Amino acid sequence: MSALLEVAGLAKHFPVRRGAFGLVSGHVRAVDGVDFELRAGETLAIVGESGCGKSTVGRLVLRLIEPSAGQVRFEGEDLLALSDGAMRARRQRMQVIFQDPYASLNPRMTVGAMLGEPLMLHGLAKNEAARKARVGELLDLVGLRPDHARRYPHEFSGGQRQRLAIARALAVEPKLIVADEPVSALDVSIQAQVINLMRSLQQRFGLAYIFISHDLAVVKHIADRIAVMYLGKIVETATTDELFRNPRHPYTRALLAAVPLPDPTAARERTLLEGDIPSAMNPPSGCRFHTRCTFAREACKRDEPALADDGQAHATACPYWPEFPPPAVLAEAANRDADRIRLTRLQAAFVNNQQREAS
Amino acid sequence: MSVLLELRQLAVSFATDDGTVRAVDGIDLSLERGRTLGLVGESGCGKSVTSLAVMGLLPPENSMVKGEVRFEGRDLLTLGADTLRDMRGARLAMIFQEPMTSLNPAYTVGDQIIEAIQRHQGLSAADARARAIEMLRTVRISSPEKRIDDYPHKLSGGMRQRAMIAMALACGPELLIADEPTTALDVTIQAQILDLMRGLRRDTGTAIILITHDLGVVAEMADDVAVMYAGQIVERAPVRALFARPEHPYTVGLLGSIPRLDEKRERLPSIEGRVPDMSRPPDGCRFAARCPFVELACRAETPPLVEVAPGHLTRCRRAPLAQVLP
Ligand SMILES: Nc1ncnc2c1ncn2[C@@H]1O[C@H](COP(=O)(O)OP(=O)(O)OP(=O)(O)O)[C@@H](O)[C@H]1O
Ligand SMILES: Nc1ncnc2c1ncn2[C@@H]1O[C@H](COP(=O)(O)OP(=O)(O)OP(=O)(O)O)[C@@H](O)[C@H]1O
Ligand SMILES: [Mg+2]
Numbered sequence: 001m002s003a004l005l006e007v008a009g010l011a012k013h014f015p016v017r018r019g020a021f022g023l024v025s026g027h028v029r030a031v032d033g034v035d036f037e038l039r040a041g042e043t044l045a046i047v048g049e050s051g052c053g054k055s056t057v058g059r060l061v062l063r064l065i066e067p068s069a070g071q072v073r074f075e076g077e078d079l080l081a082l083s084d085g086a087m088r089a090r091r092q093r094m095q096v097i098f099q100d101p102y103a104s105l106n107p108r109m110t111v112g113a114m115l116g117e118p119l120m121l122h123g124l125a126k127n128e129a130a131r132k133a134r135v136g137e138l139l140d141l142v143g144l145r146p147d148h149a150r151r152y153p154h155e156f157s158g159g160q161r162q163r164l165a166i167a168r169a170l171a172v173e174p175k176l177i178v179a180d181e182p183v184s185a186l187d188v189s190i191q192a193q194v195i196n197l198m199r200s201l202q203q204r205f206g207l208a209y210i211f212i213s214h215d216l217a218v219v220k221h222i223a224d225r226i227a228v229m230y231l232g233k234i235v236e237t238a239t240t241d242e243l244f245r246n247p248r249h250p251y252t253r254a255l256l257a258a259v260p261l262p263d264p265t266a267a268r269e270r271t272l273l274e275g276d277i278p279s280a281m282n283p284p285s286g287c288r289f290h291t292r293c294t295f296a297r298e299a300c301k302r303d304e305p306a307l308a309d310d311g312q313a314h315a316t317a318c319p320y321w322p323e324f325p326p327p328a329v330l331a332e333a334a335n336r337d338a339d340r341i342r343l344t345r346l347q348a349a350f351v352n353n354q355q356r357e358a359s
Numbered sequence: 360m361s362v363l364l365e366l367r368q369l370a371v372s373f374a375t376d377d378g379t380v381r382a383v384d385g386i387d388l389s390l391e392r393g394r395t396l397g398l399v400g401e402s403g404c405g406k407s408v409t410s411l412a413v414m415g416l417l418p419p420e421n422s423m424v425k426g427e428v429r430f431e432g433r434d435l436l437t438l439g440a441d442t443l444r445d446m447r448g449a450r451l452a453m454i455f456q457e458p459m460t461s462l463n464p465a466y467t468v469g470d471q472i473i474e475a476i477q478r479h480q481g482l483s484a485a486d487a488r489a490r491a492i493e494m495l496r497t498v499r500i501s502s503p504e505k506r507i508d509d510y511p512h513k514l515s516g517g518m519r520q521r522a523m524i525a526m527a528l529a530c531g532p533e534l535l536i537a538d539e540p541t542t543a544l545d546v547t548i549q550a551q552i553l554d555l556m557r558g559l560r561r562d563t564g565t566a567i568i569l570i571t572h573d574l575g576v577v578a579e580m581a582d583d584v585a586v587m588y589a590g591q592i593v594e595r596a597p598v599r600a601l602f603a604r605p606e607h608p609y610t611v612g613l614l615g616s617i618p619r620l621d622e623k624r625e626r627l628p629s630i631e632g633r634v635p636d637m638s639r640p641p642d643g644c645r646f647a648a649r650c651p652f653v654e655l656a657c658r659a660e661t662p663p664l665v666e667v668a669p670g671h672l673t674r675c676r677r678a679p680l681a682q683v684l685p
C-alpha cells in the first residue's frame with residue numbers, strides 16, 4: 001500500500017518570549033508528536049477544540065512552517081530535506097484553502113488574474129488563449145460563470161468567494177488540498193454547496209483532503225477517516241463510521257455528546273466536561289486529558305498513553321477504554337412516522353424542483 | 360401566561376451610500392414571561408437589528424425605526440433615553456457573541472458587575488460586591504472572590520462569556536436577549552454555557568430571545584422558533600412543530616441543508632441562489648427567487664403570515680405544503 005502522505009513524530013514547539021529582551025520563557029507545545037497517513041483520493045479530517053493544534057498540523061504538512069521534530073513524506077519524498085526551490089515546485093501538488101475567504105483573496109486582483117497567475121508560474125498555460133480557456137474551465141468547475149473572471153473578490157458572496165479559493169487551489173492540479181475550516185464562516189445553506197462541491201471534485205480528480213474542522217457534523221459528511229486532537233496530540237483515530245458508532249476515548253465521547261442535535265425530541269446523555277482546556281504552554285502530566293476526564297484514575301496523572309491501534313485501523317490513546325460503559329448510541333433518525341415521511345418527501349421535492357429549474 | 364414583549368410591525372431601515380437598506384421589515388412577535396424564543400435565519404436577515412431595536416441600541420445617526428416595541432404594555436420606542444437606559448440592565452439585558460463588546464478591558468470584571476448592580480439596585484459598595492461574587496458563583500466561575508478582581512483579558516473565552524452573563528443577569532432582568540452567545544465557543548464549552556442558561560431560566564423565570572444560526576442549539580433551548588428571511592418572519596411555531604412539520608419552503612430547505620450527526624447522506628441538499636439585496640427588495644414573496652415551489656402569484660404580492668395550525672404561522676401562499684408534493 002502506498003501512502004500519498006506519511007507524517008511521523010511531527011512536533012512544533014513555539015517559543016514564548018517575555019520582557020524587553022525577548023527572552024524565551026517557555027514553549028507552546030502546539031503539536032507534540034503526531035503520526036498519520038493519507039492515501040491518494042482520501043479525506044482525513046482533523047477535529048478538536050480551539051488551540052489543540054489542528055491548523056499547526058496543516059501548516060507543518062505544507063511546510064509553511066518548519067517543525068521542531070518529525071517527518072513529512074509526500075509521494076515517498078522527505079519534504080523536510082528539500083531545498084526551498086525544490087519545495088516550491090512540490091507546492092504545486094499540495095494546496096491550501098483557509099476559513100476566511102475574505103482575507104485569503106487579494107482584493108486588488110481580478111478573479112481572472114488571480115486564477116491565471118499560478119498557471120503561468122507553474123507553466124500550465126502556454127499562452128494567453130490557453131490561460132483564458134483554463135480560467136473559464138476552473139470557474140465552471142466550481143459552479144461560477146466564465147465571465148466572472150473580470151470581477152473582483154468583493155463582488156462575490158461568502159460562498160462564492162470560497163468557491164474562488166477552491167478554484168485557485170485546483171488551478172495547479174494538486175494531489176492534496178489542506179482545507180482549514182473551509183466552511184466554518186458560511187451559512188448552513190451555503191456550507192452544503194461547498195461541501196458537495198469539494199466531494200464531487202475529489203471524485204473527479206482523485207484529490208486527497210486534510211479537512212480541518214471543529215464541526216463534527218460537517219466532518220461526518222466529508223471524511224473517510226477522522227483524527228481527534230487534544231492539546232497537541234491525536235487521542236483517537238478511526239474510519240468515520242467506526243468513530244461515530246464506537247467512540248472509545250473519553251474525550252471523543254464527550255465531544256460527540258456536546259454537539260446539539262437539531263431534533264427537539266432527542267433525549268441526550270449529558271455528561272458535561274468540567275473546566276476549560278488547559279494551556280498548551282504547560283500541559284498536564286501523564287494523559288493530557290486527565291484533568292477533565294470523568295474516568296481518570298491515579299495512573300493517568302503519571303503515564304502518558306500511547307496511541308494504540310487495535311489492528312483494525314482504530315487507534316485510541318487510552319488503555320482503559322474497554323472498561324468504560326458503552327457510549328450512548330446516536331439513534332439514526334427514524335424514518336417511520338408520518339411527519340418524517342412528509343418532511344423527507346418535501347425535501348426531495350425541494351431538491352428535484354431546484355435541479356429541474358437549473359437545467 | 361402573560362405577554363412580556365410584543366413587537367408590532369417593527370421596521371428598521373438604514374441610510375447608506377447604496378440607498379435605504381430595509382433591514383427589518385414589519386415584524387410581529389410576542390413573547391410570554393419565562394419562555395424562550397429562538398430566532399434563526401441566515402446571515403444578514405435582520406436578527407441582530409431586531410434585537411438592537413428592542414434594546415434601543417441602534418446607531419442613531421443612520422437608523423430609522425417604525426412600529427411598536429411593547430414591553431409590559433409600554434411602547435419602548437416612545438420612552439425617553441434616560442428611562443430606557445434605566446430599564447436596560449435592570450429589566451432588559453443583552454449578551455453578545457463577542458464578550459468584549461460588553462466588557463470593558465480597562466476595568467476589572469468585578470468593577471463592571473458592581474457598577475451595574477449599584478446603578479440599578481442602589482446597594483452599598485460592600486453589598487454590591489457580595490452580590491457580584493454571588494453572580495460569578497452562579498455562572499460557575501471557580502474562586503469568584505479572586506476572579507472578581509481580574510481584568511477580562513485574563514479570562515478564557517468561556518469564562519468571559521460567563522462573566523458577561525453574570526453582568527447581564529445581575530439585576531434579575533425579565534428579558535434576556537442572547538445574540539449568538541455560544542457561536543465563538545468550543546462545543547464542550549458551549550454545552551456548559553447552554554446548561555447554565557437553562558438553569559438560570561428555571562431559577563429566575565427570565566424570558567429569553569435566543570439568536571443563533573445553529574438549529575441544534577435552537578432545538579435544545581427554545582420553546583418557540585421564529586424563522587427570519589430578508590427582514591421578515593417567514594415562519595413561527597412551537598419548536599417541535601417547526602422541526603417536524605415546517606410549513607415554509609425556506610425552513611424546509613434550511614432543515615434539509617444542515618449536516619447532522621444522526622444522519623449520513625450522499626449529498627447535502629442546499630438552497631441555491633442568494634438572499635435579495637435589501638436596498639432593493641423584490642415585490643412579492645422575498646424567497647420567491649430561490650423557492651422551488653414558486654408560482655406566478657408568489658411574485659405579485661407579499662404573502663401575509665397566516666396560521667396553519669394552532670400557534671403555527673407561515674408566510675407562504677402554498678401552505679399547507681402537502682399540496683406541493685407530487
Ligand atoms: N506562531 C505561533 N506562535 C506561538 N504560538 C502559536 C503560534 N501559532 C499557534 N500557536 C499556539 O499553538 C496552539 C495551537 O494552535 P492552532 O492554531 O494550531 O490551533 P487550532 O487547533 O487550529 O485552533 P482553532 O480551532 O482555534 O483554529 C495554540 O495554543 C496557539 O496559541
Ligand atoms: N449600522 C448599519 N448600517 C447599515 N446597515 C446595517 C447596519 N447594521 C446592520 N445593517 C444591515 O442590516 C441587515 C441586517 O443585519 P443584521 O446584523 O440584523 O443581520 P443578522 O441576521 O444578525 O446576521 P448575522 O447572522 O450575520 O449576525 C444587513 O443587511 C446589514 O448589512
Ligand atoms: Mg485553526
Ligand SMILES: [Mg+2]
Nearest residue numbers: 406407408538
Ligand atoms: Mg447578527
